[in-house]
Amino acid sequence: NVRLRLATTTSTQDSGLLPILNPPFEKLTGITVDVIAVGSGKAIKLGENGDVDVVLVHDRKAEDKFVSQGYGVNRRDVMHNDFVVVGPSEDPARVAASTSAADAFARIAAAGAGFVSRGDASGTNTKELDLWAAAQVKPKGAWYKEAGQGMGEVLVMSNDLKAYTLADRGTWIAMKDKLPGLRILSEGDAALFNPYGVIAVNPQKHPEVNYMAALQYVAWVTSVQGQKIIREYTMGGQQLFTPDAVK
Amino acid sequence: MGRAFELLVSGDREVWFITWTSLRFSMSSALIACIPGIPLGVLIALRRFRGRRVLLAVLTSLMALPTVVVGLIVYSLISRAGPLGSFGILFTPRAVILGQAILALPIVVSMTASGLSSLDPLFPEVLTTLGASKREVLWMSVRQSRGAVLSASLASFGRVIGEVGVAMMLGGNIRWYTRTITTAIALETSKGEFELGLALGMVLLVMALGVNAALHWMVRHE
Amino acid sequence: MGRAFELLVSGDREVWFITWTSLRFSMSSALIACIPGIPLGVLIALRRFRGRRVLLAVLTSLMALPTVVVGLIVYSLISRAGPLGSFGILFTPRAVILGQAILALPIVVSMTASGLSSLDPLFPEVLTTLGASKREVLWMSVRQSRGAVLSASLASFGRVIGEVGVAMMLGGNIRWYTRTITTAIALETSKGEFELGLALGMVLLVMALGVNAALHWMVRHE
């Protein structure tokens, strides 16, 4: 019984995609996939240490560094979804009227309305910081709460604190029923694009890794069948991810 | 270790802040738990009443309750949607201290009770005949078993300073506000910053050692 | 509560599985910790040696170590990049049990030691003069203080069954493999499924109560 260790971000797991995507692979190859769902940073770290065979994450800068330092090989684009700016339904900063993501952020800062940041150097957090830069705002002050937690927790906090936040669409869709006080206020800006990549761990750095299985997995998620499963995966009638490997 | 000292010595203001926050939260919550917990434990140890054993078993079992569950329970009370939501204490230091005190209480009570159960059964009788009231018997029992009571307090302090579930759930790990050493460790770990996590762990350990040593010293020189 | 029973009674195979995994891990690790921990605690309680107080203070402080830090330390040893990486036990049940045993050890040792310190100081002397070897003194001390030793074991069991850091860090929360009640609770909570988290918490509490009751009953009827 071959086991393949996949380190991935919580969003792929929590959105319910992997439990759909992996079983056909397991049936096809006889390989058991052990999903270790952690933050992007930790997933990449596990890859660097050779503790997993393959990683599936969304943090392009970190991924490139991972590959360039020789820890990962065969990076492939898998899919993307996008980020949305969510906030209290009352929308005190009038974000709904914004023209772009950066404008939305500028409005939040200007109104001094509450904003909960992931603050955990995750892909989402990196994106958020980029947007603040684009809005030419230094996020600081009582209104800006760096929570240092996962997406789900931050959404819950925003709901309770009646604050804005940046969320990935997958988690938002999965959780929006539990967040009665929040709604999407800004979406669709190209700046909110969120790509996922799959990377096999370099067997030259870590000979013990199950490279063959990793390659098989990379092949599977980028295969026509795999991409079809990703495209057809919906939640609440909404498609969560857009496949990128096979157009 | 090196990293930890570097962090502290280099005067990283944030590390000092979260260390102080951790200490503040856990001291407060342990203290709050001890105030009703120690007398309760003494009563359970000295009185023989119906359901005493069951109560003890429940208390010991409560020690197994994951911190995040305690967090959840308190959350469901103090969240906007909860019965105490109007106080708006969620994601504030008070919420953490409250949750941690609830977490600490069964530890204080059950360890105090089990520590005192080794007192000579004649001890309360001797005090009584010398004219001690029930309250004085209680107080003297605590003093007599102060090692056990100290252990109970320190264990509860250790439990809360080392826990992450309640602090995370109720405090929200908000930077410069409710971020403690443990929530910071969780954050750094999730970022893959394992070394920083370990270094912070060492800071916490040193702090716990300091508190332990200080309290032991105090009790010894009382 | 209702939800928890519904889950269990409805025969949700996954809930049964993670419950069983939790129980298996924590029983194993508590047991593994008790094997060296109880004798060590007894020795610390009965012997007077240099550095005894310091050792006790360190042990009590170790109880404060966040579980995720213990997880990190063990991780740095058994990670492929670590000295014991070649065994490849990371993200397997063994890793969790190992980590939890390490977590439990200071609890067992220090609680056993503090429990036994209330034995009459003449007790070992009486045994010795009756011909007991050092080992027999140790064993009889345990039997004599079996309440305290039981408390220590149960506290360590409670600690590991309720902890999430080690199980998450070393087990990886892998479905159908290393997912325990606590890691499942963490997962559900992070998804905002608070009720499910609470329900699982109740399952855990009931299980802990069962183990507590069973052990108390056994010791009483020994």
Added chain:
Amino acid sequence: MSSPSAPRLFEIRGLRARFDGRTVLSVDSLAIKEGEVTVMVGENGSGKTTLLRLLNGLITPAEGSVKFRGKPVPGEGLVAVRNESVLVHQSPLLFRGTVGLNVAYGPRIRGMRRAEAAARASAALRRVGLPGFERRRASALSGGEEQRVSLARALALTPRVLLLDEPTSNVDEQSRREIETIIREVSASGTTVIMSTHNMELAYRLCGRLLRLDAGVPAEVEENILKGRIERIDEQFAYFRTGDALLRCPARQGDFVVAVLPCDELILSRQPLDSSARNQLNGIVTELRPAGSLLTTVIDCGIPLKALITREAAAEIGVAPGAACVVTFKASAVRLH
């Protein structure tokens, strides 16, 4: 027997104490007068400790009642018992800390100021022969020292009722004499003392009243316990003065205060006997009561003497209340303590 206006200090009625379903004490009726020294003796497990704990209201009787100054204990009388009496337990149980702290505890708890309590404690320690022990650790004492500290702890309270459970068991000879003196002194100052002991010498010397427990039941004491003193001593006899009588006893030196004369060593007769027995007293029978198959006869010879005789002998000699008779006993039958 007692005047209704002055209730006895302790009154016991139908008292039963049980442990694990076993009745270990069963006292139908017993009264203890204020100011008296009552000494309890009896085999191990005969219930002495249990009775003392009951008197102090520390345990609750299974049946019956103990009344202190007319009020039930535990119950209405408990506050009074607590205020006025202290029990010194059989095994001294000292608290951690110094000896001084132990002895000062009682006064402190009753609201005395620290300095005053410390002074009391020092005085009590001096009294039990442990001056300067204030600063010693209570856990670093010898067995007898512990016991004396535990006595001092009670004495520091100057209670009106002192309950002592074998206070001299581990104590050296010299200290035993000192404790005897202490008990005499506190008793002389009006304190009621109820104690248990296995030291018969101490029991005889101290007792105003001797209470023998036999498997939890008070039993008749089959000895005449005669308080008095040696009047003179020659090579042959010591002459012991008790009340109006002068007893010839074996010539022994010592500070004897009591002569014990077993009831079955007394010979009754109508006329003086011509025997080698060196004590002969004339008296009048005042009471006759059955004691098993025998009869207990009380004869007033200036002092009341109890004698055990068979029913046949009683009939033969014509022993009946009011009858005159002669009591004869050997010098060697008298035990001096």
Added chain:
Amino acid sequence: MSSPSAPRLFEIRGLRARFDGRTVLSVDSLAIKEGEVTVMVGENGSGKTTLLRLLNGLITPAEGSVKFRGKPVPGEGLVAVRNESVLVHQSPLLFRGTVGLNVAYGPRIRGMRRAEAAARASAALRRVGLPGFERRRASALSGGEEQRVSLARALALTPRVLLLDEPTSNVDEQSRREIETIIREVSASGTTVIMSTHNMELAYRLCGRLLRLDAGVPAEVEENILKGRIERIDEQFAYFRTGDALLRCPARQGDFVVAVLPCDELILSRQPLDSSARNQLNGIVTELRPAGSLLTTVIDCGIPLKALITREAAAEIGVAPGAACVVTFKASAVRLH
């Protein structure tokens, strides 16, 4: 004094024991022969318990050495001490569980099978007068019952050396006599007994040798302890036979086995005295040694008698080793136990 081939059972040299920096025991030289009954007496805190614990190898001396059968304890001799001796502690410390379990513990731990150990335990309990106590909870005993169980626990081991620390302190009179009998019996069967007690009667009756500790230092015993028995008794005297001598003692009834004669009650003279003192023995001085400002004289009168006299008196009477002299003492100076 001892033959070099047969080492004494215990040999003590330059022994010092300290607690908290205070020297509580200081024995320069002491040997204990096999088979002997040594009784230690002395004030509370004089170091009896400490000495017993040292002999049993339970504590380590601050200075000097204890040797058991020629080997140091603690050290080489420890195994032998453990195998052959048992100490019964002053305060009985029973384990949880039943009395039977307590008493059977020693035999069990030494590898005896359960049934056999239980039989031994029952026998030992019967011996201390507690038959049928096997199933009682050890925590539910009276003080004296506890103490007797703790003795039984040692007896169940039939040790070659029995160390007893005040074994009768909480025990009733009857049981005290039984324990005396037990000690006589085990001693008769070759067991060495070393015990401490405050009961001088017991000490005199049992001792082969009496050891008095005075603030941790062995002190001279200033009494002649004469083993023997009452030969006859008349109205005036009891006649106590000890060795070749017959002593006139106060006429008392009882089962006396020892006559105690304080050294300072003996009067020495060259010629028989014409006095009322009823005991006169002829003897020869065998030894003279200083005792403070006085002299201890040992006179062989068939039995060796020690007398304390002033130096002047010694010079006047001409007391010197080898000189004949007459020893005179009053009957009432002899204390029978």
